[in-house]
Amino acid sequence: MEVLVPAPLTTASSVAAWLDHPTGGPLLRQLLASGGQDESALAPVRLLPLERLVALSGGQLSAEALSDLVRRATGAEDHRGATEQAPDTAHPSASPAARPAWRERVVPGRFTGQTVVVTGAGSGIGRATASRVAREGGRVVAVDVVADRLEALAADLGPRADAVGGRLVVVVADITEADGVARIVEAAGPDVAALANVAGVMDDMTPVHEVTDAVWERVMRINVDGTMRLTRAVVPLMLGRGGGSVVNVASEAALRGSAAGAAYTTSKHAVVGLTKSSAVMYGRLGVRVNAVAPGPVITGIEARFASELGAERIGGLLATIPEPVQPEQLAASITFLLSDDAVNVSGAVLASDGGWSAQ
Ligand SMILES: NC(=O)c1ccc[n+]([C@@H]2O[C@H](COP(=O)([O-])OP(=O)(O)OC[C@H]3O[C@@H](n4cnc5c(N)ncnc54)[C@H](O)[C@@H]3O)[C@@H](O)[C@H]2O)c1
Known part of the structure; x- marks a missing residue:
């Protein structure tokens, strides 16, 4: 049985916690559907905080859309807990979007004959x-x-x-x-x-x-x-x-x-x-x-997460x-x-x- 990160939801709650939440889940699915996606697109990032999706979506999900989602799910303007950090936004230059993109550089012939x-x-x-x-x-x-x-x-x-x-x-x-x-x-x-x-x-x-x-x-x-x-x-x-x-x-x-x-x-x-x-x-x-x-x-x-204890201990640390x-x-x-x-x-x-x- 899959068990959830306990409410209340915040942007730091995991994607899995959002999907499994009775209010947050349907709203997140709705948001995905509006972009022609379903929750299978989130499978690789289920353990990550919801707020990471903005940086990972390559522009498909805006910070505003995320804030709106949180507002609708929780009814709160300030959806971030007092002790939670915002790694992507605390320092503008820390945003992945601000960094030069990494490019794979193939080394011709490195494995030739092998x-x-x-x-x-x-x-x-x-x-x-x-x-x-x-x-x-x-x-x-x-x-x-x-x-x-x-x-x-x-x-x-x-x-x-x-x-x-x-x-x-x-x-x-x-x-x-x-x-x-x-x-x-x-x-x-x-x-x-x-x-x-x-x-x-x-x-x-x-x-x-x-x-x-x-x-x-x-x-x-x-x-x-x-x-x-x-x-x-x-x-x-x-x-x-x-x-x-x-x-x-x-x-x-x-x-x-x-x-x-x-x-x-x-x-x-x-x-x-x-x-x-x-x-x-x-x-x-x-x-x-x-x-x-x-x-x-x-x-x-x-x-x-198939464990409430696991979700609480590991989910929190993954933030x-x-x-x-x-x-x-x-x-x-x-x-x-x-x-x-x-x-x-x-x-x-x-x-x-x-x-x-x-x-
Ligand atoms: N994705 C991550 O964040 C992450 C982090 C740390 C470590 N890893 C490790 O990286 C490795 C690759 O994982 P990934 O994330 O690319 O996963 P993935 O699920 O995308 O790919 C794994 C592939 O292994 C194949 N496979 C599974 N069991 C097999 C078996 N018995 N025989 C042959 N093929 C089999 C699957 O069919 C799949 O195609 C794994 O060892 C994983 O533990 C992944």
């Missing part, structure tokens, strides 16, 4: 990583459990990869299944230079006394077991060719206890453990193993985190570690989180 396996390639961070590697000349073995996502990737990326000498091989496979892992390895062939373990799922923000076996087992199976199983199969290929690079996608939840529920937090701490153990084991054998810990990223990942970024910004960090540019880096956990980990 086979790079990327999991979770159908969506979000994995898709952006697969795309960047292919556009930098790599042969990408793009893995996902959802076939139509890979078809869309192939249609979009295939011709662009071909144009720069890159290649895309898609494999519909579940990284938690032995036959899925076997098919990935077969498609990759013996000469695998790099592996990006990106596939992962979020939990439902439950503390340990509320987590269900189903959520715990799913999160651990995909985030930990799947990552381990594919790495276990690919590392011997890297050892056979004298070296390689593995990048595991962890999370801010690997660095702190306040970014997710018990299951996801535990799983991502385990990913860091696997990363460090492997870096030590293979360091002298030429295989580098690193992790990237993303902060909030706008992707298709699903997260929900102060950095802006969510585009998956391409994570791909920039991941491809750095995958590439020879990171020749001297192993066992690192690179926080790619806009500075969240420094807070």
Whole structure:
């Protein structure tokens, strides 16, 4: 059962709290509908404060429309609690709109001649990583459990990869299944230079006394077991060719206890453990193993609050985190570690989180 952040609603309440609120929910849906959208558009940002939507909407949602929404939902002119901060408006130059836009700068030929396996390639961070590697000349073995996502990737990326000498091989496979892992390895062939373990799922923000076996087992199976199983199969290929690079996608939840529920937090701490153990084991054998810990990223990942305690503890803390970024910004960090540019880096956990980990 999904439980709500308690009323009253403010602009600092999470998008999820607004959607689940008996008055705020219908009003927010109405606002979305007036822009030709529905609530599925908000899935990646459900955990963020409502006020972040202005900056994230790229002009589709104005600050005035948001104020009007809050007024109608709460009947209040001053909708901000006395202790709440306004990170985007307190300092005008802090607004993302005032900053120069980041631009992806492709490094031609950085992965030429290399086979790079990327999991979770159908969506979000994995898709952006697969795309960047292919556009930098790599042969990408793009893995996902959802076939139509890979078809869309192939249609979009295939011709662009071909144009720069890159290649895309898609494999519909579940990284938690032995036959899925076997098919990935077969498609990759013996000469695998790099592996990006990106596939992962979020939990439902439950503390340990509320987590269900189903959520715990799913999160651990995909985030930990799947990552381990594919790495276990690919590392011997890297050892056979004298070296390689593995990048595991962890999370801010690997660095702190306040970014997710018990299951996801535990799983991502385990990913860091696997990363460090492997870096030590293979360091002298030429295989580098690193992790990237993303902060909030706008992707298709699903997260929900199924716990009142989780919503109160985690939802409140999420109000102060950095802006969510585009998956391409994570791909920039991941491809750095995958590439020879990171020749001297192993066992690192690179926080790619806009500075969240420094807070
Ligand atoms: N989005 C964020 O804010 C964020 C923050 C921190 C960490 N992460 C991590 O980044 C990684 C990528 O997440 P995303 O946000 O791009 O999510 P996403 O849901 O957009 O993409 C994940 C992809 O992984 C695939 N996948 C899931 N289980 C699989 C399996 N068993 N086998 C093969 N493929 C599978 C899904 O089908 C999906 O296409 C995850 O490990 C996630 O935990 C994301």
